[in-house]
Each structure stands twice: as structure tokens, then as C-alpha cells.
Amino acid sequence: MSDNLDxxxxxxxxxxxxxxxxxxxxxxAISMLMSIELMLNAVNLSIVAFGAFIPDLGAQGAVxxxxxxxxxxxxxxxxxxxxIAIYRNKRxxxxxxYDAMRR
Amino acid sequence: MSPESLxxxxxxxxxxxxxxxxLIGRRLGKNAHWIPVLGILAVWVIAMTLVFNVLTGxxxxxxxxEETHGYAIVLFNWIPAGDFVVDVGILxxxxxxALLIVVTTIGLLVHVYSIGYMSHxxxxxxxxxxxxxxxFSMLLLVLSDSWLVxxxxxxxxxxxxxxxxxxxxxxxxxxxxxxxxxxxxxxxxVGFALGIMAIFINTxxxxxxxxxxxxxxxxxxxxxDANPVPLFAVALLIFAGAxxxxxxxxxxxxLPDAMEGxxxxxxxxxxxxxxxxxxxxxxxxxxxxxxxxDAMIIVAAIGIFTxxxxxxxxxxxxxxxxxxxxxxxxxxxxxxxxxxxxxxTAAIFHLMTHGFFKGLLFLGSGSVIHAVHDEQxxxxxxxxxxxxxxxxxxxxxxxxxxxxxxxxAGFFSKDEILxxxxxxxxxxVWGIGLFVALLTAFYMFRLMGMTFWGTFRGxxxxxxxxxxxxxxxxxxxxxxxxxxxxxxxxxxxxLGDSTLKHWLESTxxxxxxxLALPHEPYALLGIDGxxxxxxxxxxxxxxxxxxxxxxxEIGGIRLGARPERVRELSARVPFLYRASLNKxxxxxxxxxxxxxxxxxxxxxxxxxxxxxxxxxxxxxxRVTVEAGRGLRHVQTGRVxxxxxxxxxxxIAMAGxxxxxxxx
Numbered sequence: 010m011s012d013n014l015d016x017x018x019x020x021x022x023x024x025x026x027x028x029x030x031x032x033x034x035x036x037x038a039i040s041m042l043m044s045i046e047l048m049l050n051a052v053n054l055s056i057v058a059f060g061a062f063i064p065d066l067g068a069q070g071a072v073x074x075x076x077x078x079x080x081x082x083x084x085x086x087x088x089x090x091x092x093i094a095i096y097r098n099k100r101x102x103x104x105x106x107y108d109a110m111r112r
Numbered sequence: 113m114s115p116e117s118l119x120x121x122x123x124x125x126x127x128x129x130x131x132x133x134x135l136i137g138r139r140l141g142k143n144a145h146w147i148p149v150l151g152i153l154a155v156w157v158i159a160m161t162l163v164f165n166v167l168t169g170x171x172x173x174x175x176x177x178e179e180t181h182g183y184a185i186v187l188f189n190w191i192p193a194g195d196f197v198v199d200v201g202i203l204x205x206x207x208x209x210a211l212l213i214v215v216t217t218i219g220l221l222v223h224v225y226s227i228g229y230m231s232h233x234x235x236x237x238x239x240x241x242x243x244x245x246x247x248f249s250m251l252l253l254v255l256s257d258s259w260l261v262x263x264x265x266x267x268x269x270x271x272x273x274x275x276x277x278x279x280x281x282x283x284x285x286x287x288x289x290x291x292x293x294x295x296x297x298x299x300x301x302v303g304f305a306l307g308i309m310a311i312f313i314n315t316x317x318x319x320x321x322x323x324x325x326x327x328x329x330x331x332x333x334x335x336x337d338a339n340p341v342p343l344f345a346v347a348l349l350i351f352a353g354a355x356x357x358x359x360x361x362x363x364x365x366x367l368p369d370a371m372e373g374x375x376x377x378x379x380x381x382x383x384x385x386x387x388x389x390x391x392x393x394x395x396x397x398x399x400x401x402x403x404x405x406d407a408m409i410i411v412a413a414i415g416i417f418t419x420x421x422x423x424x425x426x427x428x429x430x431x432x433x434x435x436x437x438x439x440x441x442x443x444x445x446x447x448x449x450x451x452x453x454x455x456x457t458a459a460i461f462h463l464m465t466h467g468f469f470k471g472l473l474f475l476g477s478g479s480v481i482h483a484v485h486d487e488q489x490x491x492x493x494x495x496x497x498x499x500x501x502x503x504x505x506x507x508x509x510x511x512x513x514x515x516x517x518x519x520x521a522g523f524f525s526k527d528e529i530l531x532x533x534x535x536x537x538x539x540x541v542w543g544i545g546l547f548v549a550l551l552t553a554f555y556m557f558r559l560m561g562m563t564f565w566g567t568f569r570g571x572x573x574x575x576x577x578x579x580x581x582x583x584x585x586x587x588x589x590x591x592x593x594x595x596x597x598x599x600x601x602x603x604x605x606x607l608g609d610s611t612l613k614h615w616l617e618s619t620x621x622x623x624x625x626x627l628a629l630p631h632e633p634y635a636l637l638g639i640d641g642x643x644x645x646x647x648x649x650x651x652x653x654x655x656x657x658x659x660x661x662x663x664x665e666i667g668g669i670r671l672g673a674r675p676e677r678v679r680e681l682s683a684r685v686p687f688l689y690r691a692s693l694n695k696x697x698x699x700x701x702x703x704x705x706x707x708x709x710x711x712x713x714x715x716x717x718x719x720x721x722x723x724x725x726x727x728x729x730x731x732x733x734r735v736t737v738e739a740g741r742g743l744r745h746v747q748t749g750r751v752x753x754x755x756x757x758x759x760x761x762x763i764a765m766a767g768x769x770x771x772x773x774x775x
Contacts, residue, residue: 033756041751108749 017058024051036103038092042085049081115165116183118158119202122255125151126248130241137237144237148244149223152216155247159216163209167615171204180205180618184257191260196321203257203326207619210460210612211254211392214467215385217595219247221588222380225475228584229376229482239279239374246272250385254392259308259323262393266304266357269386270297276381277373289369296366300356307349310341329400336403347400347407350393358390358444361418365698367441371433375478378433383440383474384467391447391463395620398456402623412452412533416544419445421696423551427558428682428692431488432477435559439514440470442548446529449541454627455532456620457613462529464612465521465599469513472592476507479581479589480563485574490562492570497665499578504564506589508666511560513596515553516651521596523648524604531643536629546650553654561662566673608634 028051031044053074060070096102129151137144162183165171171181182205191198204212223243230239249268256262270293278290308323315321315331317340322328332339332346339346354360359367370382381387394401394411401408422441429435443466450459481488483500497504513520516527526549534542568575580586603612634640658664661681663673682689691697 029759033752033759036752104751107751 014058014062017062018055021051021055021058024048024054036105038095038102038104038107041104042088042092045088046081046085049077053077115161115171116185119162119183119185119204119255120187121158122155122162122202122251123248125155126244126251129244130248133237133241133244137241140237142231142236145223145227145240148240149220149227151244152220152223152247155251156216156220159212162204163212166204166206166209174203174205179621182206182208198258198260198323200261201257201324202255204255205619206615207392207395207460208254210464210615211388212251214388214464215247215250215254218380218384218467218471218592219250221591222376222384222471222475225379225478225585225588226374226376228582229478230374233374235279239276242272242275242279243376243380246276246381246386250389253389257325259311259325259328262325263304263308266301266353266389269381269389270294270301270357273297273370273381273386276377277370279374279377280372283372286372289366289372293366293370296363297356300353300363303349303352303356304354307346307353310346310349314339314341314346325396329397333399333403342404343400344404344407347397347404348410350397350400351407351411354390354393354448355414356390357393358387358448359418359441360390360414360445360448361421362698364418364422364441365702368434368437368695371431371437375433375474375481378437379471379474379478382437384471387440387444388447388463388467391444391451391459394448394451395456395460398451398620398623399626401451402454402626405627408452408454410452412449412538412541415445415448415450415452416541416548417445418442419449419548420544420551421445423548423555424688424692425695426555427551428689430490432480432490432493432559432563433474433488435490435555436470436473436477439473439552439555440466442552443470443514446526446545446548449533449545450529453533453536453538453541454624454629455529455536456623457610457616458525458528458532460616461603461610461612462525464603465513465525465596468592468599469510469521469596472506472510472589472596473514475585475589475592476503476510479503479585480507482581482585483578484570485577487570487574490559493563493568494566494570495564495568496578497564499575500580502580502586503589506586506593507564508560509593509596511556513600515556515655516549516647517553517655518644518648519601521598521600523651524600524610527644527647528604528610530647531640534643535632535639546647549647550650550654550657553651554658557655557658557664558662561658561664561673565663565665608640 025048028044028047028049031047032041035041035044056070056077057074058070060066060068060074063070092102095107099106126148129148132147133140133144140146162171166182169181171183174180174182174184182203184201184203186199186201188200189197190200223240226239226243230236233239246269249265249272253262253265253269256265274290274294277293278287280286281290311328311332312321312323314335315323315328317338318331318335320327320331322331332343336343356363367382367387371378373382401411419442422438422445426435426438426442429438443462447459447462447466450456450462479500480493480496480503483496483503484493487493509520513522516523518524530542530545530549533545604610659669659671661674661678664671694700
């Protein structure tokens with residue numbers, strides 16, 4: 010445990026950058042979902058850090074983090090379901106082949 | 113049955129005649145004239161009954177006036193809009209009665225004449241259908257009591273005039289003349305329509321919006337200077353309409369060309385009735401004009417200018433009908449001059465007498481043209497008096513009447529116009545009018561000399577076949593010759609206190625009061641006698657001049673034509689001669705102004721419309737299409753591209769927030 014908020018925020022920023030790079034650079038739908046999770050958790054980390062370091066926030070930081078986890082769980086469920094559904098049709102996990110909406 | 117209930121028949125009969133003839137006329141063939149002619153005969157009888165009642169005071173007094181007898185009948189509500197209502201109504205007051213005499217009498221005689229004149233024409237039934245349509249329109253015009261209905265009738269007479277001028281529509285010149293008449297008339301009609309709108313605005317501003325002629329003029333006069341549109345402008349706009357229909361300078365160019373139509377049409381529409389509509393309109397609106405003295409002076413100036421312009425052209429024309437057409441223009445100019453100086457009664461007097469003798473002259477010229485096998489050039493006529501005596505005698509009466517020789521009709525009415533112009537202080541109108549009287553006598557006897565006296569100049573085989581027209585044509589001529597002789601004496605005597613003055617007194621009373629015209633007792637041995645002497649001398653002079661140059665053979669007076677002297681005289685004033693022969697180049701001027709210059713402007717506007725207006729509209733469309741085509745590439749369908757967009761957007765938003773918050 011460091012005593013410095015900056016350390017947490019830097020870690021959080023790094024994680025978010027990795028996540029967004031992964032989302033933009035990877036073509037695999039599963040990897041992209043994982044990247045999204047990474048970004049969500051990076052954000053969660055910074056929220057929890059704020060909650061711990063700023064006394065005025067009290068328990069609110071933790072509550073928001075819990076909310077984000079719940080939403081992330083729901084999102085990834087739906088996202089995974091869609092990916093599987095498309096995979097069954099297309100037989101490929103690569104998103105640049107998913108061009109049905111463009112036609 | 114009261115006479116009043118017959119009045120609607122004046123409109124219904126000709127309209128029904130038109131409808132029936134148009135529908136079944138083709139099957140009737142050579143019997144197609146029965147329905148229209150009998151219809152107009154009935155109209156004539158009814159009109160004469162009503163006219164008699166109105167003029168002798170048998171008819172009830174009109175509402176809102178103590179002295180005007182007449183009939184006012186509302187036929188139906190045409191436009192009910194809250195407080196503002198336009199009725200289709202009939203008003204027969206003494207002024208309308210005077211017009212009814214001319215319109216129905218000449219209308220009837222022309223119908224009868226046409227039976228003979230048009231008998232060989234394949235469009236026989238069509239001609240009678242159009243004639244009845246015209247009669248309906250003209251009667252509606254003089255009977256109507258509201259501006260709006262008058263305007264509708266105004267356009268209807270324009271339409272029937274168009275149809276009849278272009279009756280021989282396979283002839284290119286007739287078609288063009290019809291179009292010209294229609295278009296030139298439209299120019300005047302724009303003014304008339306604007307005038308009616310101005311009246312509506314003015315009465316509306318007074319809180320009593322109405323288009324009834326008598327009521328609206330009353331409101332306008334009552335408001336005086338409080339009118340939003342000044343009375344001067346209203347009067348001029350109405351006069352613009354009158355200028356178109358009555359062919360006054362500069363809208364006179366259509367009337368001579370209108371002679372392309374069959375001759376009965378020229379007699380009925382373009383001499384005796386429709387062209388008088390403008391005079392009637394100004395006379396009808398007399399208090400309005402009296403309240404705008406400047407407008408009156410413009411009316412007088414345009415009238416007298418048209419009179420001398422047309423008379424100067426008539427002197428050298430060689431087409432018999434064109435001489436008469438320019439003569440009509442000139443006489444209409446007289447009428448407007450009379451209206452302009454405030455001699456309303458004199459104008460209506462001349463309208464009536466002119467209607468009869470000019471109708472007679474036109475029908476006579478038709479008979480001449482018929483006799484010499486559709487030849488209209490007077491240079492190929494001559495000596496016809498021996499072959500067609502009835503036509504000759506009646507036309508001679510008409511010529512003497514129009515020349516202003518007493519005691520025929522034209523003398524009384526023309527003298528009254530000139531006399532009143534002089535007495536009301538319009539010396540310039542009087543002076544020019546006097547000169548025009550000289551020209552009138554000259555060109556009429558030039559026509560007579562070239563047509564009826566001397567020797568025939570056409571081909572020999574035509575001369576042998578010349579014969580007098582059938583009875584259906586000569587009887588109307590004789591019947592028109594009678595009023596040409598007697599009408600002046602019947603209406604114009606006693607001098608200075610004439611019958612017609614009594615008839616129309618109540619109509620023009622108000623205007624004369626506004627104008628405050630001098631009312632001196634009539635002095636036959638004083639100024640009035642002098643004026644009569646002057647105009648008769650001048651007319652005699654013109655007549656003599658024509659006799660010397662173009663010959664004469666009346667009883668003992670015999671002179672030969674002297675064409676060499678005519679040539680010599682015309683060579684002495686080459687410019688005037690050419691100007692007269694070329695109608696003062698008005699057609700060329702119009703061609704330059706409206707066809708060439710106007711055409712250029714239209715071309716420029718067309719270019720502007722094509723390139724700028726259409727260009728803008730098409731440009732907007734093209735830009736949208738191109739923009740869409742360009743932006744389509746953004747929609748790649750790849751998730752990563754969209755995500756990149758989202759990320760960049762987020763960075764931009766967050767960055768700008770930091771940037772702005774940091775300041």
C-alpha cells in the first residue's frame with residue numbers, strides 16, 4: 010500500500026491505456042471484450058483510490074465501484090452472448106469480418 | 113308582369129343564344145342565325161321598354177337619390193364575406209339607358225347584316241355564337257352595378273373581341289391581330305385591376321368596404337384627402353383601363369389591326385360598342401374624376417392628342433377599313449377630350465351619334481368590300497356610286513354626319529364638345545379639336561371620292577360583276593342612316609338645353625357641381641353661334657379640299673380627281689406624308705421597345721434565372737449529393753474504426769475541458 014494517490018492514478022492510467030490499445034488494435038472479439046474489462050477495472054481502481062484518499066467521499070467511492078462491477082458483469086454477459094451468436098453464423102471471431110450492418 | 117322582372121332577360125337571352133348556338137349550331141348549318149338574331153330582337157324590345165321607362169320617369173326613383181329614375185335589381189349574392197358582400201346586380205339609370213340604346217340597336221342591326229355578309233362562310237354558326245357571347249358581355253358591362261362584375265365583363269368583351277378578330281384563324285395576319293388586341297388590352301386592364309384594388313383599399317380604410325360603383329364613389333368622395341390611395345391615382349388607374357379598351361394613345365395600336373376581323377365585327381365591336389366602354393367607364397365614375405382635376409387634364413390631353421394623331425394617319429391610308437378605324441380612334445379621342453374638360457353629356461352624346469354613323473360607315477364599307485370581291489384597297493375602287501346606289505347613299509349620309517355638317521347627327525355632338533371645351537376655358541382642346549374637324553371632313557370625303565366617284569381602277573371583270581348587296585345587308589344600312597340623320601336633332605335640340613342633357617342631368621349633376629363649371633345662358637347670336645360657325649366653316653373647308661383633290665359627283669357638283677396635285681402636295685411635306693403613311697412609326701417603336709429591347713432584357717433575365725436562380729437551387733442539391741458521397745467512406749463497418757472515433761472524440765472532449773478549465 011502506497012501512501013501516494015498519484016501512484017494509484019498512474020497505474021490506473023497505464024491499465025486504461027493498455028485496455029484501449031488492446032480494444033483498438035486486436036481483431037479478435039474476445040480479446041476486445043477483455044480489453045473493455047481492463048479499461049473498466051482501470052477506472053474502478055482510480056475510483057476506489059479516490060474514495061480511500063479523499064475523506065469527504067466516505068463510502069461513496071466504494072459504492073460506485075460496486076455499481077461499475079455490476080454493470081460490467083451485465084455488459085460482458087450480453088457482449089459475450091452477441092459474440093457467440095455471431096460466431097455461430099460467421100464461423101470467425103474476427104470483428105472486421107462482421108460487416109452485415111454495412112450491406 | 114313588371115318591366116323590372118324582364119331585365120335579367122337582357123343577360124340571359126344572349127348567353128342562352130351563345131350556349132345553344134355553340135352546342136347545336138353546326139347541325140343548324142345555314143339556319144344557325146335564327147336563335148341568336150331572334151334572341152337579340154327580344155333583347156332589343158325589352159331594352160327599349162326599360163329605356164323608355166327610365167328616361168320618361170316611369171321607373172321608380174333609385175335608392176339614395178331624389179331625382180334619378182331607374183331600376184336597381186340584385187340578381188344574386190356572388191361573394192358574401194362577412195360584412196363585405198359583392199352582389200351581381202343590374203343598374204339601369206339614364207347613363208346605362210343611353211348606352212343600351214346604342215348597344216342593342218346596333219347589335220340587332222349587325223346581327224341581321226351578318227346573315228347576308230357571312231352567308232358563304234363555313235364558320236357561319238360559330239360567328240353567330242361569338243356575336244351573342246359579345247352581346248352578353250357588353251350588356252353585362254353596361255348593366256353591372258359593381259366594379260368587380262364590370263371587370264369580369266370587361267375581360268369578357270376582350271375575349272369575344274379576340275375571338276372575333278381572329279375569326280378567320282387560318283389567316284396569319286388575323287391571328288396576329290387578335291393576339292395584339294388581346295395583349296395591348298391586358299396592359300390597360302392591369303391599370304383597371306389596380307384601380308379596383310385601390311378603391312377596395314380606400315373604402316376598406318373608411319370601414320365600409322364595398323365594390324358597388326355608386327356606393328364606393330360616394331365613400332371615396334366623402335373621405336377626400338383621408339384616402340390611403342389618393343383620388344388622383346385611382347382616377348388615373350381607372351383611366352388606364354379605359355385607354356386600353358378605347359384604344360387611346362399609347363395603347364391605340366391594336367384597333368387598326370383589329371380590322372382583320374369580319375366587317376360586321378368591326379362595325380359592332382370596334383366602332384360602336386366595345387371601344388366605347390372606356391368612355392362609359394370614365395363617365396360612370398364622373399364624380400371621382402371631377403374630384404381629381406389633374407387627372408381630368410391628363411384625360412383631355414390624351415384624348416385630344418389621340419384625336420389629332422389618328423386623324424393625321426387616316427389622311428393617307430389606302431385600306432378603306434383602316435381609314436375608318438383611324439377615324440374611330442380620332443372620334444374616341446374627341447369623347448375623352450370632352451370627358452376631360454368636364455363636358456360629360458357631350459361625350460355621351462358623341463358616343464351615341466358616333467355609334468350610329470360609324471356603325472353605318474363600317475357596314476357600308478363591308479357592303480363595298482363584298483361588292484368588289486373582298487378588295488379593301490381604295491386605289492382599286494372608284495365610281496362605285498353607279499353600281500351600288502343604296503350603299504353609296506347611306507355611306508354618303510354617314511360621311512356627312514361624321515364630317516359635322518348640319519343638321520346631321522355628328523354636327524350636334526361634335527359642336528357640343530368643341531363649344532363646351534371653349535366655354536370651360538380649354539382653348540387648346542378647342543383649337544386642336546377644330547383642326548381635327550377639318551381633317552375629319554377631309555379624310556371622309558377622300559374615302560368617298562376614292563371609293564364612289566370617278567372611274568373604276570380595278571380589273572374589268574370585277575367591274576362587270578359588281579352588284580348591290582342583298583336586302584338583309586342594305587336594310588340595316590338604311591335603318592342606321594335614319595338615326596345618323598335624325599339623332600342629333602332628336603337629342604341635341606333645343607341647343608344649350610337639349611333633351612339628352614335633361615336625361616343625363618341627374619347622373620352628371622354631382623360632377624358638374626364639384627367642377628363648378630360656368631353656366632351661362634345659351635347665346636345663339638353670341639359666343640355659341642360663333643363657335644358653331646367656326647366648326648361648320650372648318651368642316652366645310654376640309655370637305656371642299658377633299659373634293660378638289662379627290663373629286664365629287666353629288667347632283668350638280670362635279671369635280672374630277674386630281675391625283676397629280678395630290679402627289680405634288682404630298683411631295684411638298686415629305687416628312688409629314690411619310691409619317692402619316694407609316695402611322696407615325698408606332699408599330700416600329702413598339703417593335704423596338706418591346707420586341708428588341710424588351711426581348712434583350714427578357715433574355716438577360718432568362719440567363720439570370722437559368723444560371724443564378726436555378727444554379728443556386730441545383731447547387732444546393734449538388735453540394736448535398738457530393739458531401740454525402742464523400743462522407744460515405746466514413747462508414748467502413750469496422751468496429752475498430754468506430755472505436756477509434758469514439759476514443760479520439762473522448763480525448764478531444766477531455767482535452768478541451770482540461771484546456772478550458774486550466775485557463
